[in-house]
Amino acid sequence: MKVKDKKIDDSLNRRDFCASIAAVAVTPPVEMAGLSLLNDNAPHDLSLTSAAVSETSHQIFFEAAQNMESVKTASVDLVVTSPPYPMIEMWDEIFSSQNSNVGTALKKDPMSAFELMHRELDKVWAECFRTLKDGGFLCINIGDATRSINKEFQLYNNHSRVVSSCLKIGFENLPNIIWRKQTNAPNKFMGSGMLPCGAYVTLEHEWILVFRKSGKRIYKLDRDKALRRSSAFFWEERNKWFSDLWEIKGVKQTIVNSQTRERNASFSLEIPFRLVNMYSQMGDVVLDPFMGMGTTLVASMLLGRNSIGFEIDKGLRPMIEDFVDNVDTNLMKRFVADRFNAHLAFIKERTSLGKNVKYSNKKLNCKV
Secondary structure (H helix, E strand, C coil), rough: CCCEEEEEEEECCCEEEEEEHHHHHHCCCCCCCCCCCCCCCCCCHHHHHHHHCCCCEEEECCCCCCCCCCCCCCCEEEEEEECCCCCCHHHHHHHHHHHHHHHHHHCCCCHHHHHHHHHHHHHHHHHHHHEEEEEEEEEECCCEEEEEEECCEEEHHHHHHHHHHHHHHHCCCEEEEECCCCCCCCCCCEEECCCCCCEEECCCCCCCCEEEECCCCCCHHHHHHHHHHHCCCCCHHHHHCCCCEECCCCCCCEECCCCHHCCCCCCHHHHHHHHHHHHHCCEEEEECCCCCCHHHHHHHHHHHCCCEEEEHHHHHHHHHHHHHHCHHHHHHHHHHHHHHHHHHHHHHHHHHCCCCCCCECCCCEECC
């Protein structure tokens, strides 16, 4: 990845950089940012679009997202994030560091601990509402939790608690997505094996909650309309992405060429890649208040969007900077080329079945 204009400011706990769209272009016929997928029968100004997003900017703040004062009000177009899941043991420490009452509540009153954890997340959702423009979207990947405390086993409904909070803040809840993460492990059940009344169904799904602020986005300027058209996706992608059931496995991250980054990522790149495509357009600003290793940031780079990330764990800073510096341009090109080749295979199959494909795109030199 061609990253330039690096700026590291320890006093602000911040990292700024720019990414050149041209650095990840695939020619011919695929271009990085949005692929300009619409059919050529409709007018749109590609030169205007190209000039507007020839370079994207990205900021990383190593601080808590409960107060994102560094981000201006109504300056963000899309939030894509996956927060720490309340009542999952690996996140107890980070919630306790933000509210000292969490640790005590976990021992005496688990439901109180659950509520205290969510109150910390509530602050972030309120900040997301403030920073989003009218018509902007908030997409939250979160899973429910199961846990035994004081010998009592129960489910903690994280997704419904988040929905309740976001509605109170003022968001509109749109149809949500179930991310099914099936496991084939023979011992995946919970409980007493094959005896009745003592086993529990497994949780093999998470949620992608979709919210919008203040109604539909309004397009008045020709420039915005042109950017929207040039951010279009393939017809078959629309049919797959706008389903309420996604079956995507957590996959090993392959965009980065670095020995320090070989790890399994449950937040697959495919998820923010779809969401950024679905709910933003080229040149938009995408915010991730729980950035982790930067998967949303990479999806934004791939799609010609600007991004802002917040990460509270400063210990991740060296790895995140290594991650940014070692994004492999060739792997990004392959990711885009695979997308285009999948479309060509779809068109070939559809044509072989005698189905009509009405439109063509001169820029891509194929049917769409």
